[in-house]
């Protein structure tokens with residue numbers, strides 16, 4: 001990305017040197033490791049994010065203004081671009097919700113954040129190799145092994161991070177710094193620190209205005225998966241996040257249904273007849289639920305910035321959540337390679353994704369549109385789980401990704417061959433287009 005005087009901020013994606021593989025965004029929990037103090041990339045990211053926070057808010061590329069693109073302050077044009085055009089409360093904001101451009105608008109937004117982290121880190125010269133490989137980590141809140149817990153690196157107010165090695169190559173004592181992943185703090189406002197499940201009904205403002213986090217409430221919410229809009233008789237309730245990820249990626253093949261709650265509206269749960277989940281579960285629906293689970297969505301127990309569109313992007317966890325939403329989009333695109341906006345769709349695939357500018361190969365500077373961001377690998381990143389094997393055909397690749405989706409997310413879905421539960425065909429038999437792996441025993445013997 002480059003910023004030129006009197007010209008727009010251009011979102012290009014991090015450049016990959018010719019002949020080098022495209023680096024992958026990694027899963028946050030694994031990436032952060034249990035000992036962040038030995039990781040170069042963690043150190044780079046923490047330092048870069050803190051520097052980003054420290055940019056004065058009047059600057060276009062301050063964290064304050066970049067986070068403000070998503071929702072509030074609202075009404076203001078960012079980077080002298082076209083003004084925001086979507087109504088939220090009494091204000092106009094940029095982010096597209098309830099529209100089929102929900103997934104594609106957030107793609108360049110994450111690229112902008114990734115670019116800014118990459119370009120502003122502190123010790124690039126010393127650690128260039130690691131810096132060149134760094135991409136925005138994603139937090140996979142659905143991965144069954146995490147049991148819904150928030151990765152440790154988000155939790156402490158300060159962290160020990162690695163410093164460059166001594167001249168003889170030995171590791172030096174780590175440096176203790178305040179942790180920018182813990183919260184973002186405005187310098188002037190009363191409601192200054194971001195909270196997760198921290199702001200409660202009736203509790204005096206002084207107690208939460210500095211920011212409060214209740215991680216057990218996030219884990220409980222993710223595990224209780226109290227999805228909104230679901231009829232109590234529906235078999236979706238009581239299922240974990242992994243189950244909804246599995247259903248969405250495997251059983252919602254059309255873009256208009258997959259992309260948005262606008263074109264795939266959540267029905268009134270009390271109205272009969274109940275509409276089967278395949279007809280209303282979307283990426284945006286799953287994403288909305290997680291905003292509530294992460295931010296806090298019960299006034300009596302505590303709410304927080306992530307549950308509210310205008311304030312969500314001020315919590316740094318937003319970017320790891322949205323990298324994961326973009327990964328789910330990329331996984332879905334991989335297994336549904338021909339699905340995209342229909343020709344009469346509204347908004348269309350060529351409608352502009354304001355305020356995000358790009359310099360095209362022709363040299364022209366214009367806003368991105370959804371077609372432009374369809375292939376994410378054009379923007380210098382992919383995902384660890386989507387790395388291709390050499391010599392793999394498209395067909396083998398798609399099959400392998402389908403197997404990855406099934407083996408990672410289908411536990412507890414009630415699918416066929418649930419060997420560990422000794423049950424067969426307990427799944428939703430209305431879904432007919434699945435293929436299933438089966439056992440094959442190959443016996444060789446001497447006659």
Ligand SMILES: N[C@@H](CC1=CC(=O)C(=O)C=C1)C(=O)O
Nearest residue numbers: 288291292306307308309312
């Ligand atoms: N219930 C919220 C969920 C939500 C979605 C977001 O995109 C967000 O940033 C924050 C919260 C809404 O749709 O209004």
